[in-house]
Amino acid sequence: MxxxxxxxxxxxxxxxxxxxxxxxxxxxxxxxxxxxxxxxxxxxxxxxxxxxxxxxxxxxxxxxxxxxxxxxxxxxxxxxxxxxxEEEVFGELKVTTTHGFGVLWLAPRLTKLYEKYPDLKIDLMLEERVLDLPMREADVAIRMKEPSQADLIRKRLMSIRMRMYASPAYLEANGLPESLEDLSSHRLICQNPNSAQVLSGKALVQKLLTYDIRTGLTVNNYFGVLQAVIANLGIGVLPDYIIEDFPHVVRVLPDVESNEVPVFLAYPEELRHSKRVTAFRDFVQDEIFAHRRQLKAMGAD
CATH class of the missing domain: 1.10.10.10 (Winged helix-like DNA-binding domain superfamily/Winged helix DNA-binding domain)
Incomplete structure (x- = not known):
């Protein structure tokens, strides 16, 4: 034709x-x-x-x-x-990551990337399911576990943990729990154990739910959990990377946390020389370094 x-x-x-x-x-x-x-x-x-x-x-x-x-x-x-x-950084780059990381960490930082590369177009796909990079469902993925697909270049960016947080106003009104048993007089906000989430976070939630917790709210993503915490609704189970951008929230029960969750960036081998991928990878790594410095300055673990 x-x-x-x-x-x-x-x-x-x-x-x-x-x-x-x-x-x-x-x-x-x-x-x-x-x-x-x-x-x-x-x-x-x-x-x-x-x-x-x-x-x-x-x-x-x-x-x-x-x-x-x-x-x-x-x-x-x-x-x-x-x-x-061959030339400059421009055009579309399809990036996939989880709802929580994409909304709470990545999206707020993209201004810096666009300032440096104004002709770059990011198609940000927030998915809990793992998109097929070799089949080009996405160009770059940031995931909370090491990708298992073949023919991928992968780099471990950092580790995160799920911890417990509450707003100062909520704690002032309801008191600060000193043990897991004290959670019985508080409202727990977390992802439903049956929803898609990292295994370490799921294990922590399952452990918390074995205690006699009076009331709770389950949300199917961490952004919803965070919004409920900010609204003084209860004690939320959240990834620790939120602390830098929401320093007013208070960590509750500092000895209670999930196992480490690795964060990986991956892209197909065929995009090894792509300037768009390189620019995005370097941007994320720079932001990770800045994130670590900020957390260290704040005294976070």
Whole structure:
């Protein structure tokens, strides 16, 4: 099938107008119209309904538009990778990580990355499930365990622990527990043990729930747990990396914590020389170093 005709069809479908598509392609309206008619004749179908307010895709047009959209995306991605590997840092980078780490740690720090690389576009995919990097569901992953997929470059960034925190206002109103048994007079806020989470965090929650805790709230991600803690609702089980950005929360029962949880950054071997991946990897490592210095200055373990 003629790619030029498909390219013009895609522009018309995207713009909803022969005129606007022609402007984008630097073609006359009549030239665009001829190409669309020729494509419809070649396919023996109607791709657009013509209305006074513009063009609307038919069912067959929708099917073709889905295909051309995928083709355009792949071509744009390939073009970006070629330029990216040879010249400057720009274009789309698909990054996947967990909801908690992505919302509470990574996203608030991305301003620094964009300041340095203003032409970079991050597609941040927050998923508890592990995306397939070799199959290019994502370019880079930050995960709370070492990736098991083959053909990946992986680097251990840091270790975290799940600990217990509460707001000063909550503790002033309800008292500071001095032992796990004291939790019976408090509200525990945590992820449901049946929700997707790291095994060490799940083990800590299961241990806490063996005590006679009067009331509780379960949320399926750490951002929800944090918001409930800030709202003075109870004592929350949270990853320790929140401390730098939320220094007002108070650690409760300092001797109670999960086992270490390793944090890994990984990407496919074929992206070893990608400037976008290198820029993102270096940015994350720099932020990890700054994070450690800040926690040390604050006296956190």
């Amino acid at each position: 003629d790619w030029d005709k498909l390219r013009i069809f895609h522009a018309v479908a995207d713009a909803g107008s022969l005129t606007h598509a022609g402007d984008a392609l630097h073609l006359s309206q009549s030239a665009v119209s001829r190409q669309i008619r020729a494509l419809e004749e070649a396919l023996d179908t109607t791709l657009f309904h013509r209305h006074a307010r513009g063009l609307i895709l038919t069912e067959q047009g929708e099917l073709l538009f889905d295909a051309t959209a995928s083709m355009v995306k792949r071509i744009d991605s390939a073009t970006a990778r070629i330029r990216d590997s």
